[in-house]
Amino acid sequence: MNKQSITRELFDEVMVPNYAPGKIIPVKGKGSRVWDQDGREFVDLAGGIAVTSLGHAHPGLVGALVEQAGKLWHLSNVLTNEPALKLAKTLCDLTFAERVFFANSGGEANEAAFKLARRYGWEHYGAEKNEIISFRNSFHGRTLFTVSVGGQAKYLEGFEPAPGGIHHATYNDLASVEALISDKTCAIVVEPIQGEGGVMPADKVFLEGLRALCDKHNALLVFDEVQSGVGRTGHLFAYQMYGVTPDILSSAKSLGGGFPIGAMLTTAKIAASLGVGTHGSTYGGNPLGCAVAQKVIDTVSQPEILKGVKARSDYLRKGMMAIGKRYDIFSEVRGEGLLLGCVLTEAWQGKAKDFLNAGIDEGVMVLIAGVNVIRLAPSLIIPDSDIDEALERFERAVKKVCA
Ligand SMILES: Cc1ncc(COP(=O)(O)O)c(C=O)c1O
Numbered sequence: 001m002n003k004q005s006i007t008r009e010l011f012d013e014v015m016v017p018n019y020a021p022g023k024i025i026p027v028k029g030k031g032s033r034v035w036d037q038d039g040r041e042f043v044d045l046a047g048g049i050a051v052t053s054l055g056h057a058h059p060g061l062v063g064a065l066v067e068q069a070g071k072l073w074h075l076s077n078v079l080t081n082e083p084a085l086k087l088a089k090t091l092c093d094l095t096f097a098e099r100v101f102f103a104n105s106g107g108e109a110n111e112a113a114f115k116l117a118r119r120y121g122w123e124h125y126g127a128e129k130n131e132i133i134s135f136r137n138s139f140h141g142r143t144l145f146t147v148s149v150g151g152q153a154k155y156l157e158g159f160e161p162a163p164g165g166i167h168h169a170t171y172n173d174l175a176s177v178e179a180l181i182s183d184k185t186c187a188i189v190v191e192p193i194q195g196e197g198g199v200m201p202a203d204k205v206f207l208e209g210l211r212a213l214c215d216k217h218n219a220l221l222v223f224d225e226v227q228s229g230v231g232r233t234g235h236l237f238a239y240q241m242y243g244v245t246p247d248i249l250s251s252a253k254s255l256g257g258g259f260p261i262g263a264m265l266t267t268a269k270i271a272a273s274l275g276v277g278t279h280g281s282t283y284g285g286n287p288l289g290c291a292v293a294q295k296v297i298d299t300v301s302q303p304e305i306l307k308g309v310k311a312r313s314d315y316l317r318k319g320m321m322a323i324g325k326r327y328d329i330f331s332e333v334r335g336e337g338l339l340l341g342c343v344l345t346e347a348w349q350g351k352a353k354d355f356l357n358a359g360i361d362e363g364v365m366v367l368i369a370g371v372n373v374i375r376l377a378p379s380l381i382i383p384d385s386d387i388d389e390a391l392e393r394f395e396r397a398v399k400k401v402c403a
Contacts, residue, residue: 006037022360029056032379032386034365043390045316046365050195050227050339050377053254053296060295061257068291075287077280083290090297091265094236096245099271101264102285106226106252107141109262112279113248114145114189116266117220120273121186125218133180133219134189135171137197140224149189151197172202174209185219187248192238195227198373199334199341207244220247220270226262230254231300231380233337234309241336254380257296261289300380309337309380312387316340316376319391326395327402338382342374351401358397364390 008023024036032055034042047053054061068083075081088100101116103109114132121129134140136151147155148162156162165184170176171194181188188210194200214221223246228238232254235241239249247270252262262284283289299305317333320342324330330342344352352368359366367375378390 022357024360031055031057032382032390040363042360042363042365043386043393044365045376045378045382045390045394046367047377047379048258049253049367050232051253051256052258053230053232053300053380054257055379055381056258058257060299061259061292064291064295065259065288068288072287074283076282077285081285081287081290083287083294084285087290087294087297090294091263094297094301095249095265096239096267097249097265098268099266101266101271101274101279102290103252103262103264103281104260104283104286104289105141105262106224106250107143107146107262108281108284109226109250109252109264110140110146110149110189110224111143112264112274113222113224113250113266114149114187115279116248116264116270116274117187117189117222119278120220120270123273125183125186128184129186129218131165131167131182131184132187132189133167133169133177133185135191135194136168137171137194137200138168138189138191138224139194139196140189140191141226171197171200172206174206174213177210177213181213181217181219183217185217187220187222188214189222189224191224191226191228192242193228193233193336193339195339195375196369198343198369199339199375201334201336202242204242204244207242211244214247222246222248222250224250226250226252227377228336228339230296231306231309231337232339232377234306234313235337236297236301236306238336254300255293255296256289257292259289259292261286261293263293305380312378312380312382312384313337313340315384316378316387316391319387320376320394323391323395323398327398329398329402338376338378338380340376341369342376344372344374348372354401355397358401359394361400362393362397364393364397366394 026034028035134149138151140146140150167180229251249265350371369375
């Protein structure tokens with residue numbers, strides 16, 4: 001099969017149709033620029049979906065991967081390995097955590113978190129303590145447990161029966177949680193910023209309220225930081241920005257900068273409920289993934305990088321707001337750091353995908369979150385000049401959509 005025959009059409013011939021990829025096929029990336037098969041160049045404000053935290057082909061990450069690739073790829077969890085231990089130690093040093101479990105994705109990190117919450121409740125308070133409260137519009141992954149905890153019914157349709165004991169409250173509405181919580185609740189699961197649900201930040205008092213409710217009912221507070229974590233908010237994790245500490249935290253996406261890895265962070269006391277044989281993963285803690293994530297964390301946790309996220313955020317937000325004002329298309333630009341949501345006005349409801357597609361035509365990649373929000377999650381080190389170029393191209397796209 002020659003290169004010419006690898007086309008977008010081939011997707012429809014050989015792939016399961018659960019995705020609807022765009023018409024271009026990117027083949028190369030460097031920093032915040034990406035090139036397709038025809039050599040067309042794009043500015044990347046999507047970062048995968050909030051994944052390539054240090055851009056494409058970052059020399060430090062390439063170096064870490066290549067160095068580890070020449071040493072040791074895999075041995076299984078029958079034996080531990082140096083990169084996994086080193087990364088776990090770093091994550092514990094930089095966060096509330098005392099114990100780490102490694103997985104390969106956000107969904108798997110959450111699966112571990114939810115299983116641990118149930119197991120801890122069962123061990124300490126009995127089998128009745130198994131209920132989980134999460135939120136409408138939340139997103140936690142695509143395994144059966146994580147779509148069940150997630151708050152978007154469409155992702156569960158046709159896959160029932162779902163695991164039981166899961167209740168959904170209203171985000172940023174503490175009273176709706178109070179109405180559901182009881183001593184049967186083993187965990188409240190929440191994204192500090194709902195990503196897929198429209199880039200919706202939690203109110204600080206809401207998260208503080210959840211913490212207090214968990215403490216009152218001996219339930220665990222689980223923060224899903226798969227999208228909001230690893231520097232995206234200008235803090236290593238969003239919980240540090242809010243000053244509300246969870247009992248369990250899940251991380252993925254930016255953690256590997258594009259290499260698949262997930263992690264679940266917790267305390268020593270809670271971790272003890274996942275004893276030998278209770279949970280596992282063949283690839284979790286893989287030396288390649290851990291070596292890359294180590295470089296990501298070592299880089300992103302530097303104060304000047306985190307400060308840079310805030311500066312870039314202000315610059316990008318200002319640029320998008322100006323475009324929004326000129327064409328009257330955004331009611332607000334919300335979010336934190338480099339996870340921004342541009343909310344379409346009444347007149348443009350349901351049209352987010354039109355802007356994404358027009359962006360591709362003009363050479364800029366953006367994301368959507370639902371049908372009414374244009375989401376931006378670029379590299380945390382995107383140069384200002386790339387932001388300028390992206391804004392220019394996006395404005396041209398907007399002009400076309402609004403014509
Ligand atoms: C908050 C959140 N949790 C979990 C996931 C699932 O992660 P993954 O696709 O790596 O399984 C996502 C993915 O978008 C997410 O945004």
